[in-house]
Every structure is written in structure tokens, then in C-alpha cells.
Amino acid sequence: MAAVRAPGARAVLVNVWASWCEPCREEMPELLRYYRDNRARGLRLVLVSADDEEQRADVERLLAAQGFDGPAFIKHGDEMAFINGLDRHWSGELPSTFVFDGQGTKKLFWPGTITYGELGRRVGRLLAPAGKRASGAAKAADPTETPKTPSRRNP
């Protein structure tokens, strides 16, 4: 969570993926494109791999191939502790994406894959300067909010 709460971000995407998860790999270019297009607006992307330590080489190879230079982590230890540590309400479904505001408060959650367009619609308002968020920010303050049309493309 230190990577989420580190100062300097207006919004933080935490994407949980795995090297062997085909939809996870498919969505990653979309995630990275959105991140690169919006990091100047204060977006941070944190990638959390659910791979085991033995698969670290695969994880590093895939991240290098994508040219990702942000914070990346790999699962360590007990799987149930890993799931509950991220969110005790999370079922463990891969891929999944959590969205936090700049204070580290969870705002949104996506089970399944997401697209560039969905990210823009849902995360964009968190990236707006404080004075321009108004009603949109108030609506986004519900931590249980989930998009009405989540993608169901999972591994």
C-alpha cells in the first residue's frame, strides 16, 4: 500500500494480473496506454502479479516487453492472505483492478478486464483538478461503486 499512498498521485490504478492469464496479458496494453496518456495528469499504475515466485522470470520478461517502468510487485506467501490483504471483499478473480484516490482511499473496483474507454469514463474524473470534480467526485466517493457494464473477459 505504500506504493498507493505515496504522494504525488491524483489516482492510482492497482491491477492484479498473472503471466499465464491470457485476458490479463490482453488488457495490459490498454492499461499501459491509458497510464501513459494520463500520468502527466497524476495517474499512477501499480501492477501486482499473482504469479508464484518461481514464475518471476516470466513476470519480468512480460513487463520488460511492455516497457513498464512503474512499481510492480509479485505475490509472496499465502494466497488467502494475499487476496484479503488487497481487499477482504475481493473474491480472488483475475484480472481485477482497484482504483484509489490520491489519499489512498479505494474508489472503484473492476473484476475482469477493462478497456481504455472504460478507464477514461470511470477514472478520468478522479484526475480532474480538485475544483473541477464537483458532483463527479461526490458520486465516485462510494467505495462499493462498480461499473454497470464490467467486462467479463477473464481467464
Add this chain to the structure above:
Amino acid sequence: MTFAALSLAVALQMSGPLSVGAKVPAATVKMKNAADGKMISIADVTGKAGTLVIFTCNHCPFARGWEKRITELANTYSKKGVGVILVNANDPAMHDEDGLAGTQARAQSLGLQVPYVVDESSAVARAFGASVTPEAFLFDAQGKLAYHGTVDDNHRDADKVQKRYLKDALDAVVAGKVPPVPETKGLGCGIKFRNG
């Protein structure tokens, strides 16, 4: 699907799984058994010692990793008075192998001796609040949910398993006892719900 129906589906998916102590939902909903094409329900397979319902599928790396252990548990405990049924609720439009033919082939290749059915509207999975594959729901002899969660703590390597959650729960239920760990979680693939 209409917006209202979609919203309902999302709400059901997000409402969480059954709580321990809950009765079997959708027990009489008929589903097609891949082995012989007959329509059966969870009520049809209820066992005297308990009933085990596992939502699984044929393509997911987690389901594939655990499938031999699931088969072994299913075949073993079905002989100990536990009614066992495997349910594939995935939309085959997402993965061909999750259709009836793929499910039949998987059941045969694994040597499954219990029904492996197709939940053709995903209604049963929704009623259970299941969200990933594989996901187990074990009911005791009184029909109350005694265990919900994953199979064990290592889907990749059976030799490295340290916590056999489902087996321990089955042993407890067969003995008329409360499972030592009634709820667990494991990583899994999201169920590809059909538009229902």
C-alpha cells in the same frame, strides 16, 4: 440484455456468496448432465452425509490445475455418502471448451464418476453467488452450508499443498462435525456468466 437485466445481473454478482449456514439455493433447477444429456438438479444428487457443489470449467488454468484433485475428491467422497455435482456455468461463447461437448470430453478424460452439468443460464451460479472457478460449496447432512471456498492452497503443484481445506471439510462433514476452516479464498478465473 436490457439495462435493467444487466444491472440485476451485476448486483447479483456483487452480492457475495452464500453465508455459512445457508440452505442450498436453486436446488431444483434442472441442468444438463454432460455425460448422458439427462436433466438433473442439485436436489437429485443430495447425499445422506452432505452435498458438494463445485463451480468449475474446462479452460481456466486454476480449474485445470485442480481438476485431478477435484476428481479424486469427488469420486472418493461420493462413495462416503456425499452427493457431488460439478457445475459449469460459463458462457461457451467466451471459450468453446466450456460448452456441452467440451464438458462431456473433460468429464470422460478425467474419469469423473459424478455428474458434471452445464448451468445453461448461469442461474444456479448466480443463486449461489459464485464468482470464480473453481469454487466449492459443501452442505452438511442437514442441508446447511458448512464450507465455502477453494480446494487447497496450491493449484499448481499437488505435492506442495500444505492446507487441504476441502478435504478436511469433507472429512468433518462425513463425521458429522463442523469443518475446521469453514470459509477460504483462492485465486481463480471469473465465471463468464451468460446473459440470463
